[in-house]
Ligand SMILES: [Fe+2]
């Protein structure tokens with residue numbers, strides 16, 4: 001399978017979160033493939049719902065995990081707000097794509113949106129992973 005999203009560089013070394021991230025990337029692959037067949041493909045909406053549900057669950061898992069670490073409360077709150085911002089943009093872009101008149105919704109746009117979504121989430125997680133390692137090493 002061609003991997004557009006997951007790369008080993010994104011591994012945090014926290015199994016619980018890494019497994020979720022890999023699962024999210026796998027659903028995104030299926031989502032982009034389905035979207036490539038056009039908005040009339042009923043799988044697109046179903047996979048979007050699956051992806052959305054997985055992201056929601058993952059954000060809760062990550063929040064639970066991080067709240068038990070030395071990450072300061074404000075940083076955790078900012079991180080969680082970042083999740084919600086990304087999800088909001090994703091929902092917005094998907095509905096724009098879905099509502100585009102037949103034949104005018106280029107699937108490439110959705111692929112770019114997914115790349116943005118995943119890159120934003122991964123970048124923020126790697127940043128918090130680095131903070132966590134520094135806090136633990138300093139402790
Ligand atoms: Fe995160």
Ligand SMILES: [Fe+2]
Nearest residue numbers: 017062121125
């Ligand atoms: Fe995450």
